[in-house]
Amino acid sequence: MYPIVLLSVLGIVVLYLGFLKSKSILLPATLLFLVVAMIGNFFEWNDGELLYFKGMFAVNKLTLTFNAIVLFSAFMIVAMTQGFQDNEEAQPAEYFALMLFSLVGAFMMIGFENLIMLFLGVEILSVAMYVLTGSDKRNLRSNEAALKYFLMGAFATGIMLFGIALLYGASGSFSLNGIESFVTLNQRSPSYLLYAGLLLVLIGMLFKVSAAPFHFWTPDVYDGAPSIFTAFMATIVKTAGFAALFRLLSHSFSGIYDFWWPTLSILTVLTLLVGNIIAVYQDSFKRMLAYSSISHAGYLLIALTSMTKQTENAILFYSMAYSFATICAFGVLIPVAREKSLEGRPNESYEAFNGLAKNNPLLAFVLTVSMLSLAGIPLTAGFWGKFFVFSSAVERELVWMIIVAVLMSAVGIYYYFRVIMAAYMKEGDTATIRIAPFYKIVLIAATLLTILFGLAPGLFEAAM
Amino acid sequence: MLTILLVLIPIVTGLLALSVGGRTVRQLALLGALAELVTAVVAWTQFDPAAGTQFGFKYTWIASAGISFSAGIDGISLLLVLLTTFLTPLIILSTFGYDYKNSSAFYALILFMEAALVGVFTATDVFLFYLFFEAALIPVYFLAAVWGGENRLKVTFKFFVYTIFGSLFMLVALVYLYFQTPGEHTSEITALYDLILDAKTQSWVFWGLFIAFAIKMPLFPFHTWQPDTYTESPTPATMLLSGIMLKMGVYGLIRLLLPIVPLGLAQWGEVAIVLSVIGIVYGSIIAIQQRDMKRLIAYSSFAHVGLMAAGVFSTTLNGLQGALIQMLAHGINVVGMFFIVEIIYSRTKSRYLDHLGGITQKTPHLTVYFMILLLGSVALPLTNGFVGEFLLLAGVFEYNNWLGAVAGLTIILGAVYLLRMFQKAMFGAPSAASESFKDLTVSERAVLIPLAIMVFWIGIYPSTFLKMTEPAVHQILRFINS
Numbered sequence: 044m045y046p047i048v049l050l051s052v053l054g055i056v057v058l059y060l061g062f063l064k065s066k067s068i069l070l071p072a073t074l075l076f077l078v079v080a081m082i083g084n085f086f087e088w089n090d091g092e093l094l095y096f097k098g099m100f101a102v103n104k105l106t107l108t109f110n111a112i113v114l115f116s117a118f119m120i121v122a123m124t125q126g127f128q129d130n131e132e133a134q135p136a137e138y139f140a141l142m143l144f145s146l147v148g149a150f151m152m153i154g155f156e157n158l159i160m161l162f163l164g165v166e167i168l169s170v171a172m173y174v175l176t177g178s179d180k181r182n183l184r185s186n187e188a189a190l191k192y193f194l195m196g197a198f199a200t201g202i203m204l205f206g207i208a209l210l211y212g213a214s215g216s217f218s219l220n221g222i223e224s225f226v227t228l229n230q231r232s233p234s235y236l237l238y239a240g241l242l243l244v245l246i247g248m249l250f251k252v253s254a255a256p257f258h259f260w261t262p263d264v265y266d267g268a269p270s271i272f273t274a275f276m277a278t279i280v281k282t283a284g285f286a287a288l289f290r291l292l293s294h295s296f297s298g299i300y301d302f303w304w305p306t307l308s309i310l311t312v313l314t315l316l317v318g319n320i321i322a323v324y325q326d327s328f329k330r331m332l333a334y335s336s337i338s339h340a341g342y343l344l345i346a347l348t349s350m351t352k353q354t355e356n357a358i359l360f361y362s363m364a365y366s367f368a369t370i371c372a373f374g375v376l377i378p379v380a381r382e383k384s385l386e387g388r389p390n391e392s393y394e395a396f397n398g399l400a401k402n403n404p405l406l407a408f409v410l411t412v413s414m415l416s417l418a419g420i421p422l423t424a425g426f427w428g429k430f431f432v433f434s435s436a437v438e439r440e441l442v443w444m445i446i447v448a449v450l451m452s453a454v455g456i457y458y459y460f461r462v463i464m465a466a467y468m469k470e471g472d473t474a475t476i477r478i479a480p481f482y483k484i485v486l487i488a489a490t491l492l493t494i495l496f497g498l499a500p501g502l503f504e505a506a507m
Numbered sequence: 508m509l510t511i512l513l514v515l516i517p518i519v520t521g522l523l524a525l526s527v528g529g530r531t532v533r534q535l536a537l538l539g540a541l542a543e544l545v546t547a548v549v550a551w552t553q554f555d556p557a558a559g560t561q562f563g564f565k566y567t568w569i570a571s572a573g574i575s576f577s578a579g580i581d582g583i584s585l586l587l588v589l590l591t592t593f594l595t596p597l598i599i600l601s602t603f604g605y606d607y608k609n610s611s612a613f614y615a616l617i618l619f620m621e622a623a624l625v626g627v628f629t630a631t632d633v634f635l636f637y638l639f640f641e642a643a644l645i646p647v648y649f650l651a652a653v654w655g656g657e658n659r660l661k662v663t664f665k666f667f668v669y670t671i672f673g674s675l676f677m678l679v680a681l682v683y684l685y686f687q688t689p690g691e692h693t694s695e696i697t698a699l700y701d702l703i704l705d706a707k708t709q710s711w712v713f714w715g716l717f718i719a720f721a722i723k724m725p726l727f728p729f730h731t732w733q734p735d736t737y738t739e740s741p742t743p744a745t746m747l748l749s750g751i752m753l754k755m756g757v758y759g760l761i762r763l764l765l766p767i768v769p770l771g772l773a774q775w776g777e778v779a780i781v782l783s784v785i786g787i788v789y790g791s792i793i794a795i796q797q798r799d800m801k802r803l804i805a806y807s808s809f810a811h812v813g814l815m816a817a818g819v820f821s822t823t824l825n826g827l828q829g830a831l832i833q834m835l836a837h838g839i840n841v842v843g844m845f846f847i848v849e850i851i852y853s854r855t856k857s858r859y860l861d862h863l864g865g866i867t868q869k870t871p872h873l874t875v876y877f878m879i880l881l882l883g884s885v886a887l888p889l890t891n892g893f894v895g896e897f898l899l900l901a902g903v904f905e906y907n908n909w910l911g912a913v914a915g916l917t918i919i920l921g922a923v924y925l926l927r928m929f930q931k932a933m934f935g936a937p938s939a940a941s942e943s944f945k946d947l948t949v950s951e952r953a954v955l956i957p958l959a960i961m962v963f964w965i966g967i968y969p970s971t972f973l974k975m976t977e978p979a980v981h982q983i984l985r986f987i988n989s
Contacts, residue, residue: 421641453672
């Protein structure tokens, strides 16, 4: 509960800090606030299961761990905004405040006990993201992305709201417990209203996590938004979205697993195929990351579809590994694209990375580790993420889904390695890129964590 | 304790090498590899073949899942650890005459590779085995892709994707087996030996494991990555690939495939052995027609590993023991041969047999060592190749006479392509390229002398090694037949 209150208040404080002449205080202040929220998050660590707002919002170890992942990712992303407020037109105070507010939305999605709360969380998160997507005001593509994201997003939220209404109509309750008891009572005689409601809510949520066939907005929005906010979308929105899906499916609807798993399994396979295969054909690294985020949604969906004891752990670990690796990838992309900019626009193609390793060994190394982790190569956290996901599917014996996932993992190696090859083996000259010391520390920390969790995944469990 | 030391020494030295840089890095790398060799020899002196797995250690890795970081050494492991630790210093020494750009990374990668290989051969937990099995791929990929020849990007990429693809199926099979263990799941390899699975399940698991190992070795028809990769890689990487990494596949067959899925083997063993034998003949015939020496040896290696696999799939004592001793012998011979090709290439700037000839007139030393290693590969009695191939062929004959007869062609065809290579490169009138050929330098001799000694040691007194592995092989055979 503390992080929600803290960040709501501190977000407003950041807005007021924007009135100060010196803009340089904003970044350290925001980082400090995130640390404060992180500390607040752990105040309730030993309190077991807590309920707030007449049982509309829950706090337990699982939600706190998800919160911590989200906060940590946000900390790294905010730290990487160093230098972006140099732009005179930028409004850093507003951006930082919006990021903090969107985190509040993410927390609500993670801990909701009531579908109204879920809806509020999704909206708080999304509205902030619509604005941030369009924050590069002079860039046509950023504007296009924001409009696209807003229109499609609003549509998806509408569908979700419709679904919630149907669920209420069927069960007479908005709360997860109420729906759960309805589901268990009526297991024998299915209520089609409930089924339709569940499907519509699923569609709304799957849109947010960009699962196929609701992924069409992803490439354009990811590509058009300023890279720093793309990183935010790719990690925090996805983690919160999967936390919400997991909560919904494991809690209220576990009684009708037989109804939703075939639907979800088809979408999973579709997401894996679409994400991985289209990613192969991209020439822009950033666009490839957009498709890669679709494919990772597919792997996370495997864990959801199998819904075994392993699933909770699998989703937690996978989202953490994926978030760290993705943030590293964007963390390297931003300075490189700026250095290689063409006609004033950052150059986000694969070619921008040619010969990166020669003068920027650190950036090249960080990039390599993050790509290896995304590809799921052993000794990185990404491997264990895949491992847990695959094991949950093996436990359910979802053989054909595993075969698709294995084939697509091999395809994934192809496009992740392209950029490694560009950095190490292609000719090209990139001057030494100057990176602020704090930025560097964040990159190194995320890389070391990726390797550390790759060597000793048990640490993560021990921490929980 | 010794086992963890064996895994750690190369990693620590590798990290040191990365941070040191400069010209001293190769001495440092050599020192680390020698320290590793000494540790392995100490383990050997304290090793008791009858006592099963020794020098073990266990550290809980993922507590809730029963996965542990556990390793230990039995006879089979020890043989391969000795091979790895014996060859790595020689491979490092073989680079002393050459300059590799960014040398600290180069040597660090070789040492990381060594650590991963030792890890594969000593792991007693399947997931640890898998982890090292994959981890070995990363350093060698970078070695080949950064320091390799012209076509390196495409070729090494194919190699990487191909092998990872195979391994993923193994991972799924291993995860499946893990969930079959009773009660609190465990991933100890010995626990998987005790599993009782029905024949249909076993045949699925068989294919999952077989494809991974068949790609790694490689067996026909999964070999298409191999000749290109061996040719395009820088010679130290080729030596690591052919001398040691290929053995991971054979080791995997012996350690996992045979004892875990004996019923799967009963159904599909015939297919596997036929594929292996096809590989022997096919590889040999292609080798005869090669003009590039490196490519020729690559195909010869493909043919040889086919025979090892055939021996393993024969599931006889002779076949398995032959495969083990042949792994040792082949590692020594192939590393030596690739090194000699590299020596010739560095002097003449050509590996093509048409451009070479007459080298022998000015180079008595090179000729002698080349001949020794060559005869080892041809399996002349009293050399290391003979012991291995004899036992392997005996094993295959026990399994099936006809297959044995076809596999036996390897000796004749091997003599054809290897002697042809020797003749064309070394004898005849000196070509323009080989006119001013200089004989071996001191560091080159330092590599070849230990190899030549091993050729004779294994050839004359193989019992040193056969006795080491026999109890472990008997144990594996017990699992197959029970």
